[in-house]
Amino acid sequence: AAEVRRQPALPANDVVTAPAIRSANARPDYDVLVVGAGFAGATLAERLASQAGKRVLLIDRREHVGGNAYDEHDAAGILIHRYGPHIFHTNSDEIVQYLSKFTKWRPYEHRVLAAVRDKLLPIPINRTTINGLYGLDLQDDDQAAAFLAARAERREIRTSEDVVIAAVGQELYETFFRGYTRKQWGLDPSELDKSVTARVPTRTSIDDRYFLDSFQAMPLDGYTRMFENMVDHDLIDVELGVDFRDVANRVTVGHTIFTGPVDEYFDHRFGALPYRCLDFQHETHDMERFQPVAVVNYPSEDTPFTRITEYKQLTGQVHRQTSISYEYSSATGNPYYPIPRADNQAVYKQYEALADALPDVSFVGRLATYKYYNMDQVVGQALATYRRLAPRIGVKAIA
Ligand code: FAD
Numbered sequence: 143a144a145e146v147r148r149q150p151a152l153p154a155n156d157v158v159t160a161p162a163i164r165s166a167n168a169r170p171d172y173d174v175l176v177v178g179a180g181f182a183g184a185t186l187a188e189r190l191a192s193q194a195g196k197r198v199l200l201i202d203r204r205e206h207v208g209g210n211a212y213d214e215h216d217a218a219g220i221l222i223h224r225y226g227p228h229i230f231h232t233n234s235d236e237i238v239q240y241l242s243k244f245t246k247w248r249p250y251e252h253r254v255l256a257a258v259r260d261k262l263l264p265i266p267i268n269r270t271t272i273n274g275l276y277g278l279d280l281q282d283d284d285q286a287a288a289f290l291a292a293r294a295e296r297r298e299i300r301t302s303e304d305v306v307i308a309a310v311g312q313e314l315y316e317t318f319f320r321g322y323t324r325k326q327w328g329l330d331p332s333e334l335d336k337s338v339t340a341r342v343p344t345r346t347s348i349d350d351r352y353f354l355d356s357f358q359a360m361p362l363d364g365y366t367r368m369f370e371n372m373v374d375h376d377l378i379d380v381e382l383g384v385d386f387r388d389v390a391n392r393v394t395v396g397h398t399i400f401t402g403p404v405d406e407y408f409d410h411r412f413g414a415l416p417y418r419c420l421d422f423q424h425e426t427h428d429m430e431r432f433q434p435v436a437v438v439n440y441p442s443e444d445t446p447f448t449r450i451t452e453y454k455q456l457t458g459q460v461h462r463q464t465s466i467s468y469e470y471s472s473a474t475g476n477p478y479y480p481i482p483r484a485d486n487q488a489v490y491k492q493y494e495a496l497a498d499a500l501p502d503v504s505f506v507g508r509l510a511t512y513k514y515y516n517m518d519q520v521v522g523q524a525l526a527t528y529r530r531l532a533p534r535i536g537v538k539a540i541a
């Protein structure tokens with residue numbers, strides 16, 4: 143008798159009335175189902191089709207490709223990022239080379255100012271920040287280092303509070319980090335893993351770039367166009383506005399790549415993993431420029447939003463008007479950020495064990511592996527997944 147098994151292995155769920163069943167000998171409709179058309183899903187769909195010759199169905203429950211990096215022209219014709227500012231930066235030549243197959247680039251170095259009382263000061267904290275805040279005239283790195291050393295507190299570094307106080311002391315921590323973090327995460331920095339605020343360094347120089355990566359650029363025609371180029375392949379079918387649960391019982395597939403929230407895949411069996419959510423208030427103003435740099439952070443808790451982004455300054459678009467967005471954080475809505483904390487990680491580990499036990503499903507990306515990854519890290523993770531997966535699903539030669 144032909145072996146009959148369920149593909150893909152599905153969690154028990156009321157919505158799925160008839161799980162896809164296929165004979166092991168039957169040819170599935172698609173070799174691979176990719177759930178989610180963000181960086182993780184688009185990279186894997188592209189590799190599996192173009193390098194491995196696999197027939198891929200790529201779906202997303204949103205009406206567009208690109209995941210959170212999606213950009214679009216608003217009513218005024220200005221290119222904006224619907225889900226907040228995305229700046230591409232990486233130290234990996236491999237990732238630049240890979241994405242450069244699908245886009246040209248516009249060099250862009252990101253700079254951010256923090257609104258503190260009536261001043262706009264560079265963040266990450268650098269010598270200019272200290273001089274501006276305290277009315278000082280520190281002349282070189284040594285003087286700035288001595289200023290910070292006099293304030294920095296020696297302590298064991300476990301939390302996001304420790305990281306900053308150990309580098310700059312209590313006052314600068316409160317001015318630039320405590321309020322912003324409490325708004326952004328709904329938690330005090332002392333309740334967050336050290337990795338969160340450790341993303342933002344402290345400098346004694348006057349270098350005011352947000353990132354120091356060797357490659358910093360924006361896709362010349364936007365992220366969405368880049369994604370469209372990635373998935374434009376004869377072997378890739380794209381279905382948008384479609385949830386995984388809706389296709390799982392109508393198509394048969396050999397392997398599934400899942401890039402949505404891992405806890406949702408397993409029906410929240412071990413409880414919901416917390417993800418931080420965002421709301422954006424997009425506006426267009428009748429002026430060419432709204433603020434001096436692309437992003438201004440608002441660290442004070444007196445202001446309800448965390449930052450304002452002016453998109454033309456990221457994209458270089460020339461337009462007589464300008465579009466901006468106010469960014470608000472919340473506990474409910476679409477998942478945007480995994481929340482790095484030991485207790486959440488422990489729950490994730492339980493889901494990861496379930497995920498690892500499913501040979502026909504790969505979990506990739508920021509939501510599916512519950513990792514606070516930047517875009518380049520997600521592409522790197524997806525390329526590594528492809529290399530591991532390819533021999534298992536019958537790919538002989540990997541380019
Ligand atoms: P996503 O982009 O979230 O894609 C997952 C997709 O899966 C989504 O489109 C979702 O609709 C779909 N999906 C989920 N579940 C299902 C389901 N059941 N059925 C069908 N579809 C499903 N990174 C940087 O490098 N630089 C930045 O400047 C930067 N800024 C950021 C700013 C903000 C506000 C945010 C939130 C993130 C930022 N990032 C930045 C991180 C970047 O967005 C992520 O690293 C990257 O987009 C993650 O890609 P992904 O494919 O893992 O996930």
Ligand code: UDP
Pocket residue numbers: 256265318319320322323326338339340341342439441
């Ligand atoms: N952060 C802060 N003040 C700032 C900038 C960052 O407190 O002006 C903290 C905050 O907790 C934030 C984290 O550092 O979530 C990481 O900042 P990053 O700019 O990398 O956040 P992202 O762009 O991923 O939202």
